[in-house]
Amino acid sequence: MAESILDIADLTVTFPGLERTVQAVRGVDISVDRGEVMGLVGESGSGKSMTALAILGLVPPPGRVSGSIRLAGEEIVGAPEAVNERRRGKKAAMIFQNPGKALNPFFTIGRQLVDAIANVRRIDRSAAERAALEALNAVRVADPKLALQKYPHQVSGGQLQRAMIAMALACEPELLIADEPTTALDVTIQAQVIVLLRDLARERGLTVLFITHDLGVVGSLCDRLAVMYAGRIVEQGTTDQLFGAPAHPYTANLLKAVPMLGRGRVALTQIPGTVPNMSNPPPGCAFHPRCPAATPMCAESMPTSKADSKGHAVACHHPIGASIARPAEASA
Amino acid sequence: MTALLSVDGLSKRFRTRHGTVKAVDGVSFDVARGETVALVGESGCGKTTVALSLLRLIEPDGGVVQFEGAELAGSGGQAWRQRLSIVFQNPYSSLDPRMRIRDIVGEPLVTAYGLSGKALSERVARHMSEVGLGPEHMKRFPHEFSGGQRQRIAIARAIALEPQLLILDEPTAALDVSVQAQVLNLLQDLQKRLGLSYLFISHNLATVESVADKVLIMYLGRVVEAGPVSEVFARPRHPYTQALLDSVPSIDPSHRGRLKPVTGELPSTLNPPPGCAFAPRCARATSECRASPPPLVAIGDGRAHACLHPLE
Numbered sequence: 001m002a003e004s005i006l007d008i009a010d011l012t013v014t015f016p017g018l019e020r021t022v023q024a025v026r027g028v029d030i031s032v033d034r035g036e037v038m039g040l041v042g043e044s045g046s047g048k049s050m051t052a053l054a055i056l057g058l059v060p061p062p063g064r065v066s067g068s069i070r071l072a073g074e075e076i077v078g079a080p081e082a083v084n085e086r087r088r089g090k091k092a093a094m095i096f097q098n099p100g101k102a103l104n105p106f107f108t109i110g111r112q113l114v115d116a117i118a119n120v121r122r123i124d125r126s127a128a129e130r131a132a133l134e135a136l137n138a139v140r141v142a143d144p145k146l147a148l149q150k151y152p153h154q155v156s157g158g159q160l161q162r163a164m165i166a167m168a169l170a171c172e173p174e175l176l177i178a179d180e181p182t183t184a185l186d187v188t189i190q191a192q193v194i195v196l197l198r199d200l201a202r203e204r205g206l207t208v209l210f211i212t213h214d215l216g217v218v219g220s221l222c223d224r225l226a227v228m229y230a231g232r233i234v235e236q237g238t239t240d241q242l243f244g245a246p247a248h249p250y251t252a253n254l255l256k257a258v259p260m261l262g263r264g265r266v267a268l269t270q271i272p273g274t275v276p277n278m279s280n281p282p283p284g285c286a287f288h289p290r291c292p293a294a295t296p297m298c299a300e301s302m303p304t305s306k307a308d309s310k311g312h313a314v315a316c317h318h319p320i321g322a323s324i325a326r327p328a329e330a331s332a
Numbered sequence: 333m334t335a336l337l338s339v340d341g342l343s344k345r346f347r348t349r350h351g352t353v354k355a356v357d358g359v360s361f362d363v364a365r366g367e368t369v370a371l372v373g374e375s376g377c378g379k380t381t382v383a384l385s386l387l388r389l390i391e392p393d394g395g396v397v398q399f400e401g402a403e404l405a406g407s408g409g410q411a412w413r414q415r416l417s418i419v420f421q422n423p424y425s426s427l428d429p430r431m432r433i434r435d436i437v438g439e440p441l442v443t444a445y446g447l448s449g450k451a452l453s454e455r456v457a458r459h460m461s462e463v464g465l466g467p468e469h470m471k472r473f474p475h476e477f478s479g480g481q482r483q484r485i486a487i488a489r490a491i492a493l494e495p496q497l498l499i500l501d502e503p504t505a506a507l508d509v510s511v512q513a514q515v516l517n518l519l520q521d522l523q524k525r526l527g528l529s530y531l532f533i534s535h536n537l538a539t540v541e542s543v544a545d546k547v548l549i550m551y552l553g554r555v556v557e558a559g560p561v562s563e564v565f566a567r568p569r570h571p572y573t574q575a576l577l578d579s580v581p582s583i584d585p586s587h588r589g590r591l592k593p594v595t596g597e598l599p600s601t602l603n604p605p606p607g608c609a610f611a612p613r614c615a616r617a618t619s620e621c622r623a624s625p626p627p628l629v630a631i632g633d634g635r636a637h638a639c640l641h642p643l644e
Contacts (some may be wrong), residue, residue: 191593
């Protein structure tokens with residue numbers, strides 16, 4: 001049995017407000033093993049980024065977090081901020097969608113890398129600089145020495161994202177969280193970054209939680225996937241299981257709704273309606289108003305996640321295919 | 333038969349403090365009636381400058397743009413608006429948040445025909461129903477709608493003057509994945525019903541394949557390959573087209589190892605390479621490629637490429 005780095009159980013994140021409370025995350029369970037690349041897929045508002053922030057202990061006020069997040073054996077939820085602060089970078093590091101916004105425009109890339117590395121690893125600046133150069137080499141930045149001297153505006157988006165990955169790697173985290181790291185990049189550069197992350201995971205045994213809305217990206221990168229909808233994980237399994245035999249109607253229809261190269265000129269399957277507003281999510285299964293297979297039961301009771309013997313889990317009363325758990329008779 | 337839109341040698345340079353940028357450098361193509369032509373490329377390749385030049389929202393430096401074989405008089409104005417219109421990428425910024433939907437969709441009709449009162453309302457209702465929105469939405473403001481609905485509103489406004497050609501600038505890139513198919517299917521449906529032609533601007537090859545008849549691949553202001561989508565994607569001739577296709581992540585797990593990204597990055601538009609702009613990233617490049625940019629040559633079957641050492 002592989003060692004698990006991240007164990008999330010029944011995570012909820014809510015933002016109380018005067019008029020309405022936003023339920024960003026509504027009971028998420030995920031576990032990620034060491035050396036695994038796990039994809040967390042969802043649309044805007046599905047709660048995927050808030051899940052990531054919770055792992056870092058960075059849910060902004062007035063957000064309330066409950067449940068359990070065990071990262072490399074240590075509990076994050078409820079830990080004092082000073083403790084979580086020391087864990088950031090070391091236990092889990094994060095790279096963001098827009099590397100231009102993640103770096104300070106007033107300081108050189110080198111200064112920012114060295115500061116972060118020295119601070120997280122508690123080493124002196126010359127050792128941190130060596131670590132930065134080594135990491136920039138590992139992420140295939142053409143001229144690492146020169147890159148250290150540049151300001152963020154002087155390099156391209158692709159190079160900046162490599163620098164961010166280098167900063168994260170040099171801190172030697174147990175888990176790398178990548179939140180849509182290729183969305184802002186051009187197609188050819190996106191492919192370079194995906195291949196880089198895949199190679200790093202293979203060669204260094206890096207554990208990655210890769211957050212995206214792009215099914216194609218996870219298909220070419222991830223070992224396992226969790227699909228989020230309206231703050232819950234609706235389906236979880238290996239990439240082959242989910243793409244080969246999706247069991248949740250949301251996953252299945254999403255796969256048919258997205259244009260895929262090689263399919264030719266075809267009409268796309270439409271998913272009616274829109275993503276729900278999380279201050280007032282639909283009762284029962286949140287996908288039922290858009291689901292072709294929905295029955296009255298779906299509006300009444302929220303389906304729980306059931307896994308088959310191969311670890312393919314789905315939270316649906318009427319999953320596609322018989323190999324998955326049978327519909328719950330009366331769980332209401 | 334003359335093409336609906338014919339563009340010949342379109343060029344646009346921007347003078348900046350740091351030098352001159354050739355944003356669009358001699359781009360030529362035709363769009364037939366009822367046809368979808370896709371303009372594909374990465375950031376800085378000039379695809380949006382082509383769109384804005386066609387609309388006369390910026391004044392091109394050179395080139396001839398003809399509708400049905402005739403040049404339109406003047407630059408911009410109503411003659412243009414009644415021929416072609418545009419749907420922008422982001423319906424969160426392209427709709428005025430202080431205007432009601434009736435006024436957003438009706439504004440072109442007021443400007444062009446001076447419509448008002450009942451005539452205006454009826455016409456607005458007609459265009460809204462064409463995009464699947466009901467008359468009850470007329471009095472609402474943009475913030476009351478989801479991204480997909482806003483894009484429908486933007487489309488209703490774009491078709492209000494009954495143009496023959498719509499420019500679609502990444503019309504689904506800002507939308508949620510589950511909503512993109514609704515908008516793409518609506519556009520296909522409108523095209524059939526209204527006989528529209530589309531110039532579809534995108535960097536997403538999979539989307540292009542699912543909607544377009546013809547494709548133009550642009551790199552740093554020039555067209556490097558053109559032809560029917562099915563042909564170009566199945567048998568690319570220009571190495572850049574191949575590089576783009578190899579960069580598309582696949583949903584098919586058996587393709588996982590196949591992502592073969594081209595090395596290097598886009599060159600600066602301020603200081604482009606002297607020859608073929610793709611030569612610095614191209615495995616097939618020779619000294620000839622670096623000497624002068626290869627011209628776009630037709631190779632039959634409606635295909636053309638600008639490469640001295642094309643793929644077989």
